[in-house]
Amino acid sequence: MRFRDGQWLVAEGMRVEYAEEVYRITETPSGKGLSLLCPTRKIMTRGDVLNLATISIDIEPAFDGCLSVSTTHWQGAVQRGPDFDLFPAGQPDVPSQVAKSEKGTTISAGSLSATISSKPHEFDISFHSTDNKKQLTTLLNRSIGFAYSPATSNPMQTADMRNLKHYIFTQTTLGVGESVHGLGERFGAFNKVGQKVDLWNSDGGTSSDQAYKNISFWMSSKGYGIFIDTPERVELEIGSERCCRVQTSVEGQRLKWYIIYGPSPREILQKYSILTGKPGNVPSWSFGLWLSTSFTTSYDENTVNSFLDGMKARDIPVEVFHFDCFWLKAFQWCDFVFDDDMFPDPKGQIARLKANGTVKKVCVWTNPYLGQASPVFAEAVAKGYLLKRKNGDIFQWDMWQTGMGIVDFTNPAACDWFVSCLEKLFDIGVDCIKTDFGERIPSEDVQWFDPAVDPKKMHNFYAFIYNKLVYETLQKRFGANEAVLFARTATAGTQRFPLTWGGDCESTPEAMAESIRGGLSLGLSGFSFWSVDIGGFEGYPEPWIYKRWVAFGLLCSHSRLHGSNSYRVPWTVDNDDASAEGCSATLAAWTHLKARLMPYLFSQAQEAVKNGIPLSLRAMCIEFPDDPTAWTLDRQFMVGDSLLVAPIFEETGTVEFYLPKGRWTNFFTGEAKSGPAWFTETHTFATLPLYVRENTLLVLGKPGEKRTVYDYVKDVEVRSYFAVDGARASLVDSTGKEVGTLQVKDGQLSGKEVLMGNYVITVASE
The missing domain is CATH 2.60.40.1760 (glycosyl hydrolase (family 31))
Known part of the structure; x- marks a missing residue:
């Protein structure tokens, strides 16, 4: 504004x-x-x-x-909720x-x-x-x-505020060269200076200024962050109205924000997590490959079996199989009932999938909407489970589903009903839930069950209560650290209910770059775990794009193959090219690499949760805040503390990337390079710039390891990359429990007594 x-x-x-x-x-x-x-x-x-x-x-x-x-x-203005759930662990x-x-x-x-x-x-x-x-x-x-619109000319005009809008605003100064980052999963320029940003959840795809996950928190390169404490629409002019100021405005009489001093990005995020909550833990199995049916594709049990059998035949382990929308009957989304024409025996089907070892976990797509063609729609209306208009009608429109209603989560009975639907899915073998949608929540002409809430605040806050309800239901059923969502919408605090993915992107290199910017910005907003639609959601990816996206996607914290109107199993992309450069071989190689990285990844995941920082995508500025270049890098990222990744966007395999100060070792070749400097390399589909930071003890699964869940201290390989005294690596088991620490003391590696089996220690050389 x-x-x-x-x-x-x-x-x-x-x-x-x-x-x-x-x-x-x-x-x-x-x-x-x-x-x-x-x-x-x-x-x-x-x-x-x-x-x-x-x-x-x-x-x-x-x-x-x-x-x-x-x-x-x-x-004297009424203070209506909902309000953010601050200090969940105590102030x-x-x-x-x-x-x-x-x-x-x-x-x-x-x-x-x-x-x-x-x-x-x-x-x-x-x-x-x-x-x-x-x-x-x-x-x-x-x-x-504060401001009035339309402009008043006489104070007496404010006696009737019904046709006047009242805004309140603050403007903090921007220093010379200062950059601003975060504000949720934003797909535009990484540095937000010069941008107008509206914090209003929208289903706008990844190629616009709209965002699924608007987080009212931003971080400055000068060592501080600001959290805006309201879920209502917040409008920011970030060096865009006054070039030297960040203006924050809301419609209303009050505006509250917190300023957090780091000075480092790590400290800022750690303190921000005190305010809004630390990210939840995720189980080790969730790091494996997720395979989806895709969105509008036609599938049944035979299709699912063919996918999983095909992946197994090509040596591509699948940890989670995801049933997207059409597990439900058309026009009845989302009534939580398998389409009996396509899936006459869902419980038996899921049991057979798990029994034959082609998949370990099953996920299904859901959303908080209910089409009126569903047999349960009338029941939901009669019992008051759906959002209403001010005149008492059910709020309906024909967006997405014909005559669609919206579940009113301010009604405890509606929450109980929604939970009962989820529990029926768990009873037939479903292990995790994709919580799609939740962005298009109306803010005008609506009446919530709880009359005390402000409909404008509910628009963004709906994401919190929706994902919280599902996440806590999963926790109750499977255990505190075994719950996993695949959520698209979020607001401040939703990091407590992992995980999220980047929404609907095109199958282009530009969209892959957009997605990376979104993941980096969300990580700087307090989210530890993030995924993306590998291959792109919209369109038919060229084989080279698919393979480059596979390499990027398997180095995100979580990895899912998902498309819109085309499948994402690799053999459908390149006519089943069986060569070493084909899509199948490329996907197998990167899936195997992620399996080998699990001792490192899962240990780093525990640290990420503890400190409220991203595991991957981790912006370079978090690890290198004193390097001005690090604050500009939006085409590369860190995975945990020690691995640098630079995805490739060119068909030729050429990529330009930056290495900060220090020695960096190519994970694949062992070649060492020194920064700070820019480098250009050309890669086959089996590699990309994956560099290990100096002073790293990197714990890997044994060569040939293809499982996601195994004993992370048995038969491992420990690689020492120019490690000196003080270098350390935390060792965890597959539940995340710390079981030991490797550390360099007096030039020797201590803590090896925790390692079991035929472990190997290698030392990087100059």
């Missing part, structure tokens, strides 16, 4: 008022913070306080390194420290402070490290205010 026309003029149709000075500072009602009374004109005489709006700004410590900033115009204690000096009044929360300037008739609030070594950002003149 833009409130100005250039630097000098107010935008047409807007009336804007700003906090012009800090007139008075008092304690907040909690007694822990400072409340600033800020009039919208400078107070020079006693008469200036009349017929005047003021803005209240409350600054309070949240925990060490985090302050909250609440801005309010009219404090840490932090003493409030307030000090006064010639410069002003300073409030501190451990390592982070805010100083309100003491200069008369001035508005200046600076955020900085408590030791004053790091200046972060500032609220300067005309940086906090």
Whole structure:
């Protein structure tokens, strides 16, 4: 939302008022913070306080390194939910420290402070490290205010607000060269400076400015992050209205955000996870290859068997088989009942799949909508399970499913019904759930079962309650660390219910690059686990694109083959090319490599959850925050702490990538290179730039290992890459429990007593 026309003029149709000075500072009602009374004109005489709006700004410590900033115009406005579920593990204690000096009044929360300037008739609030070594950002003149649209000319007009929109906004300063990242799974430019971003969940694909997963958190290259504490629509002008400021605005009377001081990206994300929750754990089996039927393809039990038998014959292990939409009867999505014409014996079919060893787990597609052609639609209407319009009608439209209704998760009975449907699926052998959709939730002309909720806030927040319900149902059935979703929509806090995938992308190299940018941005928004439709969702991928996408997709934390109107089994892509360069051989090779990487991947997954950081895709700036180039890299990523991956987008196999400072070793050839430097390489389909960071102890499964779940300390290979004293590798079992640590001490490798069987230790050489 833009409130100005250039630097000098107010935008047409807007009336804007700003906090012009800090007139008075008092304690907040909690007694822990400072409340600033800020009039919208400078107070020079006693008469200036009349017929005047003021803005209240409350600054309070949240925990060490985090302050909250609440801005309010009219404090009598009703505060409707839903609200984000903050501090799910409890809020840490932090003493409030307030000090006064010639410069002003300073409030501190451990390592982070805010100083309100003491200069008369001035508005200046600076955020900085408590030791004053790091200046972060500032609220300067005309940086906090509110606006009316259409513009009012007389205060009496605000007696009737029914036809007036009221916005409140803040503008934090952007420093020279500062970049902004995150804000969910965004597919545009990695650095958000210069962009207008609306945080409003939408089903817009991967080639637009819309996003399935809008997360109201962003990170600055200057060492801080900002979390905007509301699930309603938030509009950001990131150096796009005023080039030197990030403007945040909402329609309403209040705006609250938290500023988090790192200073490193790791610390920022770790502290952000205190606010909104740490990512949930995922089981080791979920890291294996997932194979989908694809979306609009026709399939039955014979089709499924042919896929799995074909994969087995080509030496491609499949861990999870996914039944996409048409496991359900047409027009009846989603009533949780297998189409008996195509699947007369779903329980028996699933049992047979698992018994013959072609697959270990089964997933099915669901969504929170119900087509009126389903026999259960009338029951759901009668029992009040569906969202209503204000006149009492069921909210229906013909988007997606004919006469579709939306499950109202503010109704406890509707939640119980939805859970009962899931449990029936578990009873027949389903192990995990793809929670599709949840973005197109109406915000106008709707009445929720809970009358206290704000429909505009419910639009984004629906993703949280939808995925939370399914995830916790899975946990109850299978165990706390055995639950897995495959979700498309998310909001802040949804990282607690893994995992998510990147939505509908085209089968092009450009779309693969878009997906990578989306995964990187989501990782910088607190999500540890992420996947993508390997080969692209829309269209028919060329064999070379499919194979390059396979290499990228098997180095994401989770890996799924999925398409729209065409299958993604490899032999359908290249007419069953049986050569070493064919799609089948390429998929087999990368699936086997991921299996070998499991001791490293699953150990790193535990650290990712603990610290609230991405496993893969991990942006380079997380590992190399002091390298300015790392903040610009959007075509490569880290997998955990030690592996660098640069996907290939050219049919020729040529790729340009960057290695930060230090020695890096090619995983495949053992060749070492030194950074910081850019490199260009050309690769076959069996390789890509996969480089191991120096000072790494990399634990791998034995050569030829093809399983996802096995003993991660037995018959392993330990590779030492220029490891010096202090280098370490945590060893975990297939449940994620730490069983030991390898560490270099006095030039020797300690902790080997945990290793079992015929383990091998190799040392990289110059």
